[in-house]
Amino acid sequence: MSDADVRRVHAAVRALRDRLDELDTVEIAVAEYDAALADIEYRRVALQERRQELRTRLSAERLPRAGAGGPRPRGRRGRDGIGKPAPVARQNRRPTGDAAIRRRRTKTLINRFAHAWEIDDERLAEINRLADDRSRPLGEMLALLDWDAIDRPLPGGESESAHTRRVSEWREALEEAQGRLSSDVRSRERQFHKVLALWERWRARDGWQEFLTDARTAKHDEVDELNREIASLEQRLREVPR
Secondary structure, X not given: OOHHHHHHHHHHHHHHHHHHHHHOOHHHHHHHHHXXXXXXXXXXXXXXXXXXXXXXXXXXXXXXXXXXXXXXXOOOOOOOOOOXXXXXXXXXXXXXXXXXXXXXXXXXXXXXXXXXXXOOHXXXXXXXXXXXXXXXXXXXXXXXXXXXXXXXXXXXXXXXXXXXXXXXXXXXXXXXXXXXXXXXXXXXXXXXXXXXXXXXXXXXXXXXXXXXXXHHHHHHHHXXXXXXXXXXXXXXXXXXXX
């Protein structure tokens, strides 16, 4: 694999990390949406339940009295608001043996050259956090390095053969991280597939309030329709011969 190929993998892992960080905000958007529509959603669900109750009673009234069984099961519809999806954990595989040794060695090396590589305290803390979390792939923390830290020999001198070995080892780690993070992103996107369009609108903020207003209007229309259906069902129940 050429240096250009390694650089592409490095950039891809960075992009995947960014995507996962973005997806961590989906639940914030969902919570904001649900809070904005909570009152009308509560009314809508209550009316759905009332409608189902009346439908069940009307069906029971139409059945022959003789041989009638016990009470018919009551249907119940839950809220169709956008709920919080079940969490999908990032895949965890703990390294052992040589992998753990490589992880410790890499962490030590990065901390040793952090100043020379101009790694700020915040980024170094994140690198160390990932290094200590053995469930995360080594390449995930390597992606936080600038490309020059990988591409150039170590400050103070690194032989060409040693540099080649280091780049080869880090390339393998980056490729592993690319596969792992790609899987994580796919899992999160499947988890949130019903709300990704809402989330994208929330992120852009452009037209977000108008979107919430339109959503409330649509639910108000549904509430009005449910009230009409309920009134009709109540009237039909009153007209059933006793």
